[in-house]
Amino acid sequence: MEVIGTRGLSKSFGLNRALDQISLSIGSGEIYGFLGLNGAGKTTLIRSLLGMINPDQGQIHLFGRELNPKFDQWNKIGYLVESAKAYPELTVAENLKVFGLLRRIKVPALEADAIERLKLAPYRNTKSKALSLGNLQRLGLAKALFHKPALLILDEPTNGLDPEGIVEIRNLLLDMARTGTTIFISSHILAEISRLADRIGIIHKGKLVRELHAHELNRQRTTSLRLRTRDNPKAREALLNQGFPAIQIHPSWIEIKDERAIQNPSSLTRWLSLQNLPPEEIYIFKEDLEHFFLRTLQIENQDD
Amino acid sequence: MTDFSHAVRAEWLKLKGSPMVRFSFIAFGLAPFMVGLFIIFIQYPELAVKASSFSAKAQVMNIQPNWPSFLAVLQQALAVGGILVFGFVASWIFGREFSDGTLKDLLALPIRRSTLVKAKFAIYFIWCLGLSFSNLVIGTGIGILLHLKDFSAGPQSLTNYMITTFMVILSGSPVAFIASWGKGYLAPLAFVALTLVLSQILAAAGFGQFFPWAVPGLFSDISGGTNLLTGWSHVILCLTGITGYFLTRIYWTKADHIS
Numbered sequence: 001m002e003v004i005g006t007r008g009l010s011k012s013f014g015l016n017r018a019l020d021q022i023s024l025s026i027g028s029g030e031i032y033g034f035l036g037l038n039g040a041g042k043t044t045l046i047r048s049l050l051g052m053i054n055p056d057q058g059q060i061h062l063f064g065r066e067l068n069p070k071f072d073q074w075n076k077i078g079y080l081v082e083s084a085k086a087y088p089e090l091t092v093a094e095n096l097k098v099f100g101l102l103r104r105i106k107v108p109a110l111e112a113d114a115i116e117r118l119k120l121a122p123y124r125n126t127k128s129k130a131l132s133l134g135n136l137q138r139l140g141l142a143k144a145l146f147h148k149p150a151l152l153i154l155d156e157p158t159n160g161l162d163p164e165g166i167v168e169i170r171n172l173l174l175d176m177a178r179t180g181t182t183i184f185i186s187s188h189i190l191a192e193i194s195r196l197a198d199r200i201g202i203i204h205k206g207k208l209v210r211e212l213h214a215h216e217l218n219r220q221r222t223t224s225l226r227l228r229t230r231d232n233p234k235a236r237e238a239l240l241n242q243g244f245p246a247i248q249i250h251p252s253w254i255e256i257k258d259e260r261a262i263q264n265p266s267s268l269t270r271w272l273s274l275q276n277l278p279p280e281e282i283y284i285f286k287e288d289l290e291h292f293f294l295r296t297l298q299i300e301n302q303d304d
Numbered sequence: 305m306t307d308f309s310h311a312v313r314a315e316w317l318k319l320k321g322s323p324m325v326r327f328s329f330i331a332f333g334l335a336p337f338m339v340g341l342f343i344i345f346i347q348y349p350e351l352a353v354k355a356s357s358f359s360a361k362a363q364v365m366n367i368q369p370n371w372p373s374f375l376a377v378l379q380q381a382l383a384v385g386g387i388l389v390f391g392f393v394a395s396w397i398f399g400r401e402f403s404d405g406t407l408k409d410l411l412a413l414p415i416r417r418s419t420l421v422k423a424k425f426a427i428y429f430i431w432c433l434g435l436s437f438s439n440l441v442i443g444t445g446i447g448i449l450l451h452l453k454d455f456s457a458g459p460q461s462l463t464n465y466m467i468t469t470f471m472v473i474l475s476g477s478p479v480a481f482i483a484s485w486g487k488g489y490l491a492p493l494a495f496v497a498l499t500l501v502l503s504q505i506l507a508a509a510g511f512g513q514f515f516p517w518a519v520p521g522l523f524s525d526i527s528g529g530t531n532l533l534t535g536w537s538h539v540i541l542c543l544t545g546i547t548g549y550f551l552t553r554i555y556w557t558k559a560d561h562i563s
Contacts, residue, residue, distance in 0.1 A: 047561065051411065052561040054560060072414070077412060081408045085404060087404065089321040089322050098314045098317055099314075101311075102310065104307070104310055104414060104415070
């Protein structure tokens with residue numbers, strides 16, 4: 001079942017095209033990671049999905065229903081947009097109670113459960129103005145998920161959390177996805193997205209420039225062999241003569257993007273040694289998500 | 305329970321522990337004490353020697369040590385001070401969601417945004433009514449302590465006091481829109497200050513009856529015995545109140561909320 005569907009979604013603010021023909025389809029139980037530079041349109045898309053911004057063009061469907069003023073599925077949705085905020089004079093429990101009232105949920109146990117799950121129990125009666133940034137973020141997450149939504153829309157959910165908190169939240173989200181919750185998550189922490197998401201979308205200048213499954217990511221990320229010798233220009237020439245597409249990526253480093261070399265670095269090492277050019281250092285370079293992301297944006301910029 | 309009552313309960317909970325509630329009652333509650341002080345200076349002229357400017361002001365205002373005069377001055381204090389304090393209340397109820405960054409948490413909920421706006425206006429109404437009532441209670445207590453005489457006109461004075469209260473509450477509704485449109489406290493507070501200044505200028509120029517924020521003052525006879533109000537004054541005031549409500553509602557339900 002399609003939980004989030006957008007068709008040709010566009011939005012401009014003056015001359016700035018914040019969203020340009022965004023079409024997405026996200027299914028039940030999926031974790032969809034959304035990447036983009038600052039100002040790429042991530043938050044505009046998230047706010048549009050939540051009905052906070054009216055698109056100029058296109059449609060949004062949530063749970064198969066068109067998002068319009070009569071949309072009535074809001075209790076199936078939990079969200080955290082940008083940094084978490086709370087009523088400063090109210091305690092953690094009271095802040096949750098406000099949203100319990102506004103969501104018309106009469107089960108105090110749900111609020112208590114969210115407090116426990118997000119490890120806010122010691123701060124239950126602390127005013128939110130006295131919370132640390134990390135605990136405020138936990139409160140924001142508690143507000144987003146206390147009513148056990150079927151869809152969670154999270155914008156930078158790990159902001160302000162310490163490493164232990166990041167792992168806890170990651171596990172919590174993975175648990176929720178396993179029980180069928182669909183999660184739409186944007187983050188600038190690319191490694192976090194790569195650990196969580198089933199599918200990744202990259203937005204740039206308002207356009208969805210790339211969409212791929214997590215398992216595809218491994219294939220898409222480039223792998224190469226990098227080596228360094230005493231005489232790099234001579235080694236490069238020898239490698240080229242041997243049919244290896246060697247390029248000098250740095251005065252100290254030669255890179256070879258060739259499966260024969262990548263699969264069998266020891267043979268190459270032996271061969272270079274026979275040429276009196278033994279590698280001083282040699283390793284397999286696997287592009288990380290950050291490199292992949294920046295490379296994708298570079299390609300897009302060149303296309304523009 | 306309806307969505308509206310849930311929203312009102314949520315708004316009521318938000319008031320809890322807020323220093324603004326205490327400050328508003330303390331600030332507004334100063335008015336009856338000031339009026340009482342004027343009466344004391346009239347009753348005991350020998351004290352006025354030490355506070356001549358206070359005494360002079362009391363003379364100019366033609367304050368008499370009796371209930372009709374006391375309640376009339378209390379009503380005038382409500383008409384002018386209320387524009388300021390009720391304006392602060394409206395700017396806080398609506399502007400805080402923008403200043404505290406909590407608005408975004410209210411925009412994608414099962415309760416309609418128009419219901420949230422209605423609930424906020426209900427809290428504004430209750431709060432302002434509470435301020436007005438508390439001043440009346442404090443004023444009555446002070447009047448009893450000062451042994452004021454002639455309570456025969458009391459019921460009429462109380463009716464006028466309540467009408468003034470509703471007039472001031474109506475005039476504060478555009479502040480809610482300015483707080484929403486201006487996304488915080490600054491714009492509505494500037495707006496309130498501007499309405500007070502313009503009320504003075506326009507009333508002095510003889511156009512106060514057409515300026516909604518001057519109407520409660522003119523109704524409370526602040527100009528001294530000349531009733532300048534016409535039917536149009538009341539219509540303009542009502543339209544101002546209704547316009548403020550609908551503009552706020554339209555802003556919350558239709559505008560792009562990008563921050």
